[in-house]
Amino acid sequence: MPAGALTKKRPLGDRSFQVIALAAGLLVLVILVLIAVSTGQQASLWFTSQGWKIFSTTWNPANNQFGALAFIYGTAITAAIAIVMAVPVSVGIALLLTEVVPRRWARPVVTVIDLLAVVPSVVWGLWGILVFAPWLQRIYTSIGNGVDGIPVLGSLFGPPVSGASFFTAGIILAFMITPIVTSLSREVIATTPTIDKEGAYALGATRLEMIRGTVWPHSKGGVTGAVLLGLGRAMGETIAAALVIGSSATITSHLFAPGYNMPSVIANQFGEASGVFRSALMGLGVLLFAFTIIINIVARGIVERSARRQRGA
Amino acid sequence: MAVTTEPGNIDLREPKGWRRTKNRTATALMVLSLVLVIIPLGFVLFTVIAKGASAINWSFLTGSIPPNVAPADEGGIGPAVVGTIEITALATVMAVPLGVLGAVYLNEYGGRNWLSALIGFMSDVMTGVPSIIMGLFIFSIWVLHFGYSGLAGALALGCLMLPIVIRSTYEMLRLVPNSLREGSYALGATKSRVTMTVVLPAAIGGIVSGALLAVARAAGETAPLLFTILTVTTVNRNVFSGPNTSLPSLIFVNASSPYVGAQARGWGAALTLIAIAFILMVVARLITARFARYAQ
Amino acid sequence: METPEQNIVTNLPRLETAIHVDAERAEAPLGATVFDAQSVSIWYSAFKAVTNVSLTIHEREITAFIGPSGCGKTTVLRTLNRMNDLIPGARVEGDVHYRGESLYAASVSPIAVRRRIGMVFQKPNPFPKSIYDNVAYGPRINGERNKAKLDEIVEKSLRGAALWDEVKDRLNKSGLGLSGGQAQRLCIARTLAVEPDVVLMDEPCSALDPIATGAIEDLMHEIKSRYTIVIVTHNMQQATRVSDRTAFYSVLRDEKSDTRTGVLVEYGRTEQIFNDPRDERTKAYVTGRMG
Numbered sequence: 088m089p090a091g092a093l094t095k096k097r098p099l100g101d102r103s104f105q106v107i108a109l110a111a112g113l114l115v116l117v118i119l120v121l122i123a124v125s126t127g128q129q130a131s132l133w134f135t136s137q138g139w140k141i142f143s144t145t146w147n148p149a150n151n152q153f154g155a156l157a158f159i160y161g162t163a164i165t166a167a168i169a170i171v172m173a174v175p176v177s178v179g180i181a182l183l184l185t186e187v188v189p190r191r192w193a194r195p196v197v198t199v200i201d202l203l204a205v206v207p208s209v210v211w212g213l214w215g216i217l218v219f220a221p222w223l224q225r226i227y228t229s230i231g232n233g234v235d236g237i238p239v240l241g242s243l244f245g246p247p248v249s250g251a252s253f254f255t256a257g258i259i260l261a262f263m264i265t266p267i268v269t270s271l272s273r274e275v276i277a278t279t280p281t282i283d284k285e286g287a288y289a290l291g292a293t294r295l296e297m298i299r300g301t302v303w304p305h306s307k308g309g310v311t312g313a314v315l316l317g318l319g320r321a322m323g324e325t326i327a328a329a330l331v332i333g334s335s336a337t338i339t340s341h342l343f344a345p346g347y348n349m350p351s352v353i354a355n356q357f358g359e360a361s362g363v364f365r366s367a368l369m370g371l372g373v374l375l376f377a378f379t380i381i382i383n384i385v386a387r388g389i390v391e392r393s394a395r396r397q398r399g400a
Numbered sequence: 401m402a403v404t405t406e407p408g409n410i411d412l413r414e415p416k417g418w419r420r421t422k423n424r425t426a427t428a429l430m431v432l433s434l435v436l437v438i439i440p441l442g443f444v445l446f447t448v449i450a451k452g453a454s455a456i457n458w459s460f461l462t463g464s465i466p467p468n469v470a471p472a473d474e475g476g477i478g479p480a481v482v483g484t485i486e487i488t489a490l491a492t493v494m495a496v497p498l499g500v501l502g503a504v505y506l507n508e509y510g511g512r513n514w515l516s517a518l519i520g521f522m523s524d525v526m527t528g529v530p531s532i533i534m535g536l537f538i539f540s541i542w543v544l545h546f547g548y549s550g551l552a553g554a555l556a557l558g559c560l561m562l563p564i565v566i567r568s569t570y571e572m573l574r575l576v577p578n579s580l581r582e583g584s585y586a587l588g589a590t591k592s593r594v595t596m597t598v599v600l601p602a603a604i605g606g607i608v609s610g611a612l613l614a615v616a617r618a619a620g621e622t623a624p625l626l627f628t629i630l631t632v633t634t635v636n637r638n639v640f641s642g643p644n645t646s647l648p649s650l651i652f653v654n655a656s657s658p659y660v661g662a663q664a665r666g667w668g669a670a671l672t673l674i675a676i677a678f679i680l681m682v683v684a685r686l687i688t689a690r691f692a693r694y695a696q
Numbered sequence: 697m698e699t700p701e702q703n704i705v706t707n708l709p710r711l712e713t714a715i716h717v718d719a720e721r722a723e724a725p726l727g728a729t730v731f732d733a734q735s736v737s738i739w740y741s742a743f744k745a746v747t748n749v750s751l752t753i754h755e756r757e758i759t760a761f762i763g764p765s766g767c768g769k770t771t772v773l774r775t776l777n778r779m780n781d782l783i784p785g786a787r788v789e790g791d792v793h794y795r796g797e798s799l800y801a802a803s804v805s806p807i808a809v810r811r812r813i814g815m816v817f818q819k820p821n822p823f824p825k826s827i828y829d830n831v832a833y834g835p836r837i838n839g840e841r842n843k844a845k846l847d848e849i850v851e852k853s854l855r856g857a858a859l860w861d862e863v864k865d866r867l868n869k870s871g872l873g874l875s876g877g878q879a880q881r882l883c884i885a886r887t888l889a890v891e892p893d894v895v896l897m898d899e900p901c902s903a904l905d906p907i908a909t910g911a912i913e914d915l916m917h918e919i920k921s922r923y924t925i926v927i928v929t930h931n932m933q934q935a936t937r938v939s940d941r942t943a944f945y946s947v948l949r950d951e952k953s954d955t956r957t958g959v960l961v962e963y964g965r966t967e968q969i970f971n972d973p974r975d976e977r978t979k980a981y982v983t984g985r986m987g
Contacts, residue, residue, distance in 0.1 A: 093797050093812075095805040097590070104592035105509055111501035112510070112519045115526060115566070118559055122533060125540035179433030187430060196434065203441050205677045207620025209648045210670045213655040214444045217663060262440050293423035316528060323530025325623040326648070330655050350532050350623070357627055372536040376529065383528035387521060511784065579821040583883065585782060587834040587890055588811030597837065602824050693824055 122376065130373045132366035141370065146336040146352075148360070153367035155374070157336040161253065161348035162322050162375075165332065168257025168342070169264055169321040174314050176261075177268035181310075185276045186294060186302070204266035212330030215259045220250030220331055227252070227343040248343035251333035256348070259331055260321045268317040275309030275393065276302055308393035315386035319379045325350035349375045445674070452671025455664055461672065465633040465650065465665075468657045472664035479635035480650040480669060484676075486639040487550045487629065487646055488619045491557035495618075496611045499565025500600075506566070507573040508595050520570070526563040532623035534559045539627040548630035550639035553646070556624035561614045568610025572603040572692070605691025609684040616680040620673060622648035647673045727755030730894060730924045731776055732793040738771050741785035745771050746958040748790075751943055758916060758925040760935040760966070763945035764981070768958020769928045772945070773896050776926065777813040778806040795893075811838065814887035818899040820879035822871035822886075827854075827863050830871040830882055834890035849889055857885035858915050877908025884915065888923075895919070897927040901934065913938050932982060935966065942969040944978045 133141060133153060143154030180200070184193055227248035234240040279302045287297035333345020334355060349371045357368050455472065463476025502519070510516025538556040546552070576599050584594040600607070625631070630643035631653060647669050654666030731753035738746040746768035753759050753776075761769035771780065778799060780786040792799045799809060823830050831850045832840075840846055850867070854860040859881040863874075871882055880900060887895055897916075901909040916925060916938050929935055935942050943963040947956045962969060962978045973979040 093794070093799070093805065093808045094801075094803040095808045097805065097807075101590040101592045104595070105505075108501045108505035108509060111498045112505035112516065112566075114498060115502065115519055115523045115563060118537075118562070119522060119526060119529075121541065122529075122537045126533070126536050129536075129540045176433040176436050179430045180437065183430040183434055187427060199434070199438055199441065201681065202445075202678075203437060205616060205620075205674075205681050206441070206444060207622075207648060207673055207677065209620070209622045209651045209655070210444065210448060210674060213651055213666055213670050214447055216655055218447050219443075262437075265437055293419055295423040295426040296419070298426075319528045323528075323532070325530060325532040326652060330652070350530055353532055353536070354623060354626055369536060369540070372533055376533045379528055379530055379533075380525060383525040386528075387524050391521070577821075579817060579819060580823060582779065582782070582817065583821040583823065583886075584833075586777065586779065586810055586815035586817075587837070587886065588807050588809075589837050590807055593837050597833070598823055 119380075123373075126369055126373050126376065130366055130370035132363055133370040136363050137367070141367070144338055148356075148364050151363065153363065153370075155349075155367070155371055157338050158347055158349045158352055158371060159374070160338045161332070161336075161346045162350075162378075164253050164342070164346070165256045165260055165328060165348050166318055166321040168254060169260035170314065170318055172258065172261035173265045173268055173317060173321075177265050177313075177317070178272050178310060180265075180269050181272035181276050182298060182302070184273055185279075186298060200266050200269055203262065208263065208324060208326040209330075211259050211263060211327040215255065215327060215331040216251060219259070220255050222250075223255050223258075224248065224250030227254070231343060242340045243342055245341060246343075247341060247345075249333055249345045251331050251345055252343050253332065253346040254342045256328045256332040256346070256351075257342075259327050260324055263324055263327060264317040264320045267320060268313050271313035271316060271390070272306070272310045275313065275390070276306045278309075278394070279305045306393075308396075309390050312386045312388075312390035312393065315382055315389065319382040319386065322382070323350055323375060323379050325354050329354040448667065448670050448674055451664070451667035452669075455668030456671060460665075460668055464635070465645075466661075468654065468659045468662035470659075471661040474661065475665065477647065477650055477665060477669045477672065479633065480645050480647045481672065482635050482637065483550065483629070483644045483646040484619055484648075484673075486637075487553045487557065487625070487644060488615060490551065490554035490639055491561060491618055492611070492615050494554065495558040495561035495614070496565055499562050499611075499614075500569050500607060502562070502566045503569035503573055504595055504600075506570050508591065508599065520566075523563040523566045527567065530623070531556075531560050531621050532626070535624040535627045538624070543628055547641070548628060548643040549641050550629055550636065550644040551641075552628035553625045553644060554639065556628050557618040557621060560621060560624060561618050564614040564617065565611055568613070569603075569607050572606030572610065573599060575606070576602045602693065605687055605693060609688045609692060612680045612684040612687070616677040616684075619680075620648055620677055622646075622652050625649050626652075647676075727757060727924075728795075729753070730755050730795060731926075733772075733775075734791050734793075736772070736775065736788060736790035736792060738768070738775060738780065739785075739787040739789070740783065743955065744957045747948065749958075749960045751960060751963045753924065753926055754941070755924050756920060756922075757940040758920055758927060758938050759941045759943065760939035761926065761928045761943050761945060762930070762932060762935050762981075763958075763961075764947060765930070766956055766958070767945040767947045769943075769945045770898055771958065772960075773898055773926060773928050774815075776894070777815055777896055778809045779815065781806050811890055812892055813894040813896060814890065814892035815896045815898065816880070816883050816887055816900045819903050820876060820883050822874065822879050822882050824870065824872055826868040827871050827874075827882060828867040831885050831889050834886060838890060853885040853889040854882075856888045856919060857881045858911065858918070859885055875908070876904050877911055880904060880908070880912060881915065884912075888919070892923065894924045894926065897925065899928050899930060902930065909934070932970075936970055939966045942966045944969060944973075944975075944981060946977050946981070 137153055140154055142156050144156045145152045145154045146157055184196055188196060230244050231246045231248040235245045283301040283305070284297055287301050292300060328348055329351035332347060332351050334347055334351070335345035336347045336352065353368045353371055357365065360368055460476040461481055462478040465477060465479055466475030506516045506520050534556040537559065538552050542552050542555060580598050580602060581594055584598040589597070625646055625648065629645065629649065631645050631649040632643045633645065636642050636644045651666050651669050651673065654662040657663060729752050734750050736746070736749045737744060749772055761773060763769050774780045775788055775792060780788065788800055798804070823833065828850055831853050832846045835846060835849050851860060854863065859878060862878060871879065874882060901912050904912065913934065927939065941964065944961045945958050946961045948959045949956055962973060962975045969978060970982050973982055
């Protein structure tokens with residue numbers, strides 16, 4: 088064998104490939120950092136010119152007033168409504184798929200969920216504003232008239248009512264976040280060890296009792312993570328909300344009243360904005376980015392930790 | 401309640417009373433959840449199909465966009481269709497190779513090291529970033545310097561697609577059995593060769609399927625395009641310069657228009673968009689069923 | 697588990713076979729040294745998998761590694777073509793020379809090593825490609841592009857693996873559609889296609905039925921004149937049937953740390969290992985009292 092036949096430097100192509108793959112992976116981190124830096128820089132004018140007034144309740148571009156509280160409130164309210172509606176339904180479907188439905192029927196049910204996920208945001212918005220909102224308006228009006236004057240209910244559901252409102256946005260957001268909460272919950276629930284479930288059944292438990300005794304304690308953490316991810320999604324979902332929320336920057340307890348949230352005002356008003364106005368909208372974007380990143384990190388952390396606990400167990 | 405075992409007295413029927421009721425109620429609630437989801441889905445799809453179907457024909461899909469006041473049977477959405485195809489295609493061409501390479505790094509090179517754990521984690525976090533942020537981002541670093549263009553929109557959509565492609569590709573690569581890699585190494589292949597000639601081909605079905613779903617997602621997005629393509633109504637075949645339009649952008653504009661004609665065109669565009677997304681989803685499923693050898 | 701009495705009875709025919717075959721082999725001259733391992737110990741992170749192995753493998757011989765499970769025979773085998781490199785935390789102490797060159801010198805490329813020293817695995821692992829592309833894979837990554845040349849190599853390798861007649865009409869069908877024995881012969885053909893110097897086999901027949909096993913063993917005899925073969929096997933009869941030399945490994949238990957480390961107990965001509973084992977442990981294993 089010729090001397091040195093076994094020695095050959097690692098081919099250039101092989102090394103380059105590794106470098107390129109690494110660079111592609113790093114791109115994720117780079118983009119996230121760039122997002123923070125570039126939007127933050129664009130928003131700085133808002134912070135510097137408004138100071139702490141950025142959290143005031145007055146948003147009046149004509150008067151150079153850019154207080155964001157109304158939008159933060161709106162984001163919180165619509166997301167809360169969406170979560171309250173979507174979580175029981177999503178977890179219910181997830182349990183249905185893993186515990187109730189026989190194998191053969193699982194596929195069609197999953198298809199329904201996939202179809203729900205594939206409807207684009209703008210189509211939800213189109214249907215929402217042209218069909219759903221007018222229909223809801225009639226319902227809101229009757230409820231509103233019914234509870235008008237009653238202490239708590241009246242301030243929540245009493246007039247003013249409008250088809251395009253916080254509540255409508257919340258419902259549509261609920262539709263939109265159901266797929267992700269369902270599929271993630273389902274993944275978590277499906278990892279419940281069969282031994283545990285069989286143990287419960289062997290003691291004569293009904294299905295509900297088995298779920299409460301074994302599936303739920305096991306999946307609590309992961310489902311919480313899934314819910315948080317849904318929350319993040321509800322906060323950031325833009326176009327559907329923009330079309331049905333009513334575009335009124337007011338803080339009110341009346342859920343059937345028109346309102347506004349962070350992504351919607353950005354979507355609707357960015358086109359005509361300039362100077363401090365535009366910077367303010369960027370600032371809202373920065374806030375939204377920060378909120379959703381934090382929520383997602385916490386949520387993914389919870390999901391990962393519960394998955395790791397299961398793998399180790 | 402003690403269980404008696406005297407002969408002739410064994411009761412094997414369902415537990416009576418509140419236990420059974422609670423169980424049945426729970427099951428009913430679960431089924432109700434499904435119904436609560438099917439109803440709006442059915443409602444939306446039905447409405448879109450009912451209102452959109454009458455508008456769709458070849459001249460609609462290719463005709464130019466008339467002013468909003470124009471009646472329903474006039475004009476079409478041609479520029480929007482072209483725009484969606486151009487911009488989504490460009491975004492795909494950018495995001496998919498980078499996403500696949502990123503996943504290759506995570507699964508083939510990164511292993512358990514901290515960097516790949518961080519990248520994988522942050523990539524998942526990135527899928528939760530609202531799409532409007534991608535639009536604001538590209539506006540800040542690109543549009544302000546280079547103006548509105550289909551390319552800017554594609555960049556924003558690409559940012560959206562990247563983490564989705566990374567995650568789905570990574571899951572597919574994980575499923576490729578290690579024995580294939582060993583067989584390739586044993587023949588004297590370098591790591592890049594092993595990856596390119598054995599691992600990627602083995603996972604290609606799942607990778608393509610995942611990419612198609614990312615494309616479907618991107619095609620339906622409006623928010624990233626709002627500040628990057630500056631929705632216009634004329635067709636722009638040059639995706640690299642000048643403002644553009646897309647199906648979701650058109651729908652967004654028409655949805656807030658009071659004119660019936662514009663709304664009707666909006667429904668037609670919505671049906672077109674849903675049809676595209678649906679076709680991509682079906683094709684992705686078919687590919688998974690036939691070609692994703694190692695999935696499931 | 698056989699009783700000692702049954703052992704003696706069943707051992708007799710085995711001894712006869714071993715002696716009979718070796719009468720021919722004893723005539724062959726000692727081939728050149730292909731592998732020379734000196735005091736090789738192999739670690740997986742903090743775990744010592746194999747300790748202090750020294751042996752030499754000779755050209756154009758079939759050397760068998762036998763021993764109970766966990767004794768490190770596969771680990772040592774994979775050290776010969778640097779496949780252990782793929783396991784994070786794997787470390788080799790001591791030296792392995794291949795035809796005079798150190799395999800673990802810093803300047804040595806594992807890629808170059810593996811092109812010369814091929815490997816067939818326990819479970820057949822054909823690529824999800826056509827039969828043709830499976831066999832042509834190795835030459836292709838070595839740069840061969842000429843279609844006619846590739847056709848020639850594919851046919852030659854498939855013939856060499858005694859598979860040609862069975863698959864020549866369906867070369868572009870998937871390699872995954874073959875039976876276990878055919879798939880393993882495909883993997884052998886794939887290995888032969890790069891024209892290695894050595895073929896390492898890690899329990900190549902353990903996933904196969906007896907007929908397929910017989911076919912592989914016949915194949916080994918055929919290709920022996922061109923390649924040096926090292927085979928790990930847990931089947932002692934197979935070792936006696938095919939190998940010229942046998943290395944018996946066993947497990948060293950450390951009571952204190954409760955670890956098991958592989959160790960080379962005895963190495964010699966196959967007929968000597970089976971008929972006249974020098975070490976008690978070897979004798980216990982080959983007569984079936986242990987393992």
